[in-house]
Structure formats: C-alpha cells, structure tokens
Amino acid sequence: MKEIASKLNGEISRLTNKTFKFDERVAEGWFSAVYFLKSKEIIENHLSENIVTMQFFQKDHAVLCGTDEAIALVHTFSDHPEKLEIHSLKDGDKIEPYETVLTISGPYQYFGYLEGIIDGILARRTSVATNVYNVVKAARTSGKQKPIIFMGDRDDHFTQQSGDGYSAFIGGSTAQATHAMNEWWGKAGMGTMPHALIQMFKGDVVAASKAYQTQFPNDNLMALVDYNNDVITDSLKVAREFGEQLISVRLDTSRNLVDKYFLRNQHLMGTFDPRGVNPELVFALRRALDDEGFQHVKIVVSGGFTEERIRDFENLQVPVDMYGVGGSLLKIRIGFTGDNVIINGDHEAKEGRRYKPNTRLEVVPYIGDTND
Numbered sequence: 096m097k098e099i100a101s102k103l104n105g106e107i108s109r110l111t112n113k114t115f116k117f118d119e120r121v122a123e124g125w126f127s128a129v130y131f132l133k134s135k136e137i138i139e140n141h142l143s144e145n146i147v148t149m150q151f152f153q154k155d156h157a158v159l160c161g162t163d164e165a166i167a168l169v170h171t172f173s174d175h176p177e178k179l180e181i182h183s184l185k186d187g188d189k190i191e192p193y194e195t196v197l198t199i200s201g202p203y204q205y206f207g208y209l210e211g212i213i214d215g216i217l218a219r220r221t222s223v224a225t226n227v228y229n230v231v232k233a234a235r236t237s238g239k240q241k242p243i244i245f246m247g248d249r250d251d252h253f254t255q256q257s258g259d260g261y262s263a264f265i266g267g268s269t270a271q272a273t274h275a276m277n278e279w280w281g282k283a284g285m286g287t288m289p290h291a292l293i294q295m296f297k298g299d300v301v302a303a304s305k306a307y308q309t310q311f312p313n314d315n316l317m318a319l320v321d322y323n324n325d326v327i328t329d330s331l332k333v334a335r336e337f338g339e340q341l342i343s344v345r346l347d348t349s350r351n352l353v354d355k356y357f358l359r360n361q362h363l364m365g366t367f368d369p370r371g372v373n374p375e376l377v378f379a380l381r382r383a384l385d386d387e388g389f390q391h392v393k394i395v396v397s398g399g400f401t402e403e404r405i406r407d408f409e410n411l412q413v414p415v416d417m418y419g420v421g422g423s424l425l426k427i428r429i430g431f432t433g434d435n436v437i438i439n440g441d442h443e444a445k446e447g448r449r450y451k452p453n454t455r456l457e458v459v460p461y462i463g464d465t466n467d
Contacts, residue, residue, distance in 0.1 A: 109166075109185070109186075110279060111163070111170075112170055112171045114163075117168065117172070121172045121212065122172050126212055127208045131208040135204050138204045143202070145438060145439060147200065147203045147207075147439075148437035148450065149206075149210065150436050151195070151197040151217060151431055151433045152195050152196060152434075152451070153190070153192070153217070153221065153430060153431045153432070154430075155192055156189070156190070157225040157429055158221065158225045158265065158266055159187065159189075159196055159217075161218075161219070161221055161258075162197060165217060166183060166197075166459055169199060169206055169209060170461060172209060173206040174204070174206070175201075177461045179199055180199070180200040180201060181200075182197070182458055182459065183456060184196045184197070187265045193451070195451045195456065196453075197213075197217075198456065200437075207435075210433040214430070219259075220258060221431070222262075222429045223424055226424045226425070226428070227265075227268050230243055230420055233403075233405040233406040234405050234409060236409045241415065241417060242269035244397075244417065244418070245270070245272060245276060245424060246419045246421040247259055247276075247425050256275040259425065260273070260276025260279070264280045270285035271284060288304075290347075292307070292319075293322040300318060300319070300320060301333055304316065304337065304341075308340070315343070316342050316343075317344070318333040319345050320345065323355075324348065325354065327379060330384060331383060331389075334389040334392055335387070343392060343395050343417070344380075344394060345396070345419070346398075347372070348376070349371060349398065351370065354376055357369045357376070372396045374407075374411050377413050377414060377415060378413065380394060393416035394414060395417040395418075396408075396417075397419030400420045
C-alpha cells in the first residue's frame with residue numbers, strides 16, 4: 096500500500112523509506128564526495144572504536160523540509176542503522192538561524208559518507224518549502240488566504256517533481272500541476288488547458304473550452320484566455336457561452352506583450368508598465384466581467400509571479416482569486432551544514448562550531464526495513 100503524508104491535528108506524520116525511490120548507487124558512494132569515502136576507509140582501519148554526534152543546521156528563518164527523506168536515507172544505506180541514534184525536528188517546523196534540526200549519533204564509518212547527501216536533501220526541500228510558505232503568506236490579506244497553485248514542472252528536471260511537490264505542500268500550496276508532485280502526499284495533479292489546446296482549435300477559446308467540458312464534464316471549467324493577447328474579449332466570449340458553468344479564467348500573458356485592451360485604449364497608458372499580467376489589466380477584466388453579470392467568475396493569474404510581485408498585487412488590492420507560481424519557488428536559497436561536534440563523549444568540533452542541543456528534537460526510532 097502506498098504511504099502518504101497526512102496532516103493530523105495540525106501535525107504531519109513521518110514518511111518512511113518506502114516512500115522514496117532511492118538510487119541504489121547511494122550504497123556504493125556514487126553520490127558522496129570522494130573525501131567522505133576516503134575518510135570512511137581511514138576510520139574503519141584506524142579509529143573504528145568511535146561514537147560521534149553529527150548535527151545539521153542552516154542560517155535563515157525557514158520552514159524545514161526533507162527530514163523524513165534524510166532519515167529514510169540513513170535507515171536505508173547506513174551500516175547497522177539499528178545502532179544509530181537519531182533526533183530530529185519534523186517537516187513543516189519553523190526553524191531559526193543556526194538551530195539544530197537533526198542529529199545522528201553512532202560510529203562515524205556507519206553513516207558519515209552520507210553527510211553531503213543529507214545536506215543536499217535538506218537544502219532543496221527546505222528552500223522550496225520556505226519559498227512556497229513566503230508566497231502563501233504574501234497572498235494572505237485581510238484574513239483571507241488566496242490559493243497558490245505550484246506550477247514548477249517546466250522549471251527543473253522531472254526527477255525532482257515528487258520531492259518538490261511535497262515540499263510545496265509542506266510550504267502551504269493548494270494544488271500541484273502534475274501527479275508526480277502529489278505522489279508523496281496522496282493526491283492527484285490539478286490543471287485544465289494549456290495554450291497548445293487552444294492552438295489546436297486555431298485560437299478559438301470557446302471551441303477549446305467546449306471540447307474540454309465535453310471530455311471532462313465533472314471538472315471545474317477554467318478557461319485560459321491570453322492566447323490571442325486579448326484577455327477581456329476572450330473572457331467575455333467564454334463567459335457568455337457558459338454562464339454559471341464557467342468557474343474561472345486564467346491570464347498568463349507574456350511579460351513581453353501588451354494586451355490588446357491597452358492598444359485599443361492607449362489613453363490609459365503612460366503611468367504604468369502595460370506588459371504581461373499587470374494590475375490594471377486585472378482590474379479592467381474584473382470590471383468587464385462584473386458589468387455583464389459574471390461576478391461569479393474568478394480570476395487566476397500566472398506567468399513569472401514571485402513573492403514580491405504577489406505582495407505588490409495584494410497591496411494594491413488587485414482582484415486576483417488564485418495565483419499560479421512556478422520557477423521562483425525552486426530557487427535554492429538555503430544551505431545546510433553537517434558537523435561532527437562530539438566524539439566518544441567529548442565535545443570536539445572545528446573552530447567556530449559547537450554542539451548546540453535543541454529540546455525540540457524528537458527521537459526517531461529505527462523500525463526496520465519498511466520497503467516491503
């Protein structure tokens with residue numbers, strides 16, 4: 096049975112190693128820095144009687160993610176994982192700069208070569224979760240949370256989708272664009288129509304929407320309306336055709352284009368940047384829909400949205416109902432460090448580092464092979 100993440104009483108249950116499709120070459124050291132592999136051999140042959148504590152931290156205010164994956168990695172590929180002692184915070188925990196988020200204690204040669212991989216897991220997952228959290232926070236105004244769709248499938252290698260989608264979920268996104276992005280938390284991908292579908296109907300948004308509704312009658316109808324760079328005209332065409340059945344329209348205008356609405360009303364220009372999906376275009380679209388009685392039709396925007404851009408839209412009270420965000424959420428802004436800080440009961444660390452206990456850490460028991 097597929098394991099999925101679940102939120103229970105505000106907490107997220109831990110995932111185990113049957114969730115993650117690890118590359119078996121991890122066990123061969125294929126993904127570890129060579130100096131870790133050499134150190135493993137040296138310790139095995141010269142200092143095998145040792146017990147170290149390795150602790151992990153980062154330097155920002157962040158939303159932690161990747162702990163379950165890192166722990167599963169250790170449980171899967173370390174020597175004698177049952178002899179290691181692991182303490183950890185949980186995915187979704189808010190963390191402070193330099194706060195210890197994970198400690199592993201045991202013979203160094205059992206797990207030390209995994210240090211760099213653990214750093215990388217925590218860095219990517221925490222970066223995405225934190226980016227999404229900040230975007231979600233930017234889209235929360237006057238006590239109302241506007242949904243965020245994670246649309247990062249075209250912004251990175253497809254093999255990252257499951258982990259990135261889970262991280263986005265941890266950060267607070269409402270929906271993800273692919274099934275893979277939802278794999279670890281047990282939902283399906285969400286989406287309606289791309290520009291390619293409208294192109295197949297030679298730019299006829301109404302015809303494309305009719306075909307979509309016929310094929311997927313149980314879906315909420317969201318029409319993509321920027322194909323012809325005339326979002327108000329095409330939004331009204333679709334709204335007149337479908338009435339109450341039209342749930343929303345999505346604007347994804349290129350930042351290099353000026354919508355035809357402004358080209359027809361050039362007296363409006365001169366005091367703002369008219370390119371792409373801009374506040375004035377959304378205000379005009381909302382007025383046009385409302386004037387014809389389509390107050391129920393929601394407005395979804397996408398195309399180059401960032402935390403800062405969403406914050407600007409919200410400060411201006413632009414009538415957006417949902418944001419689609421992609422590449423800006425995948426920037427790796429947070430790096431983790433693993434340090435050996437205790438050896439055989441004595442505090443021992445590189446200059447500038449020290450053991451930093453954290454009462455928030457929880458013991459993570461080894462529960463055996465969970466791949467079956």
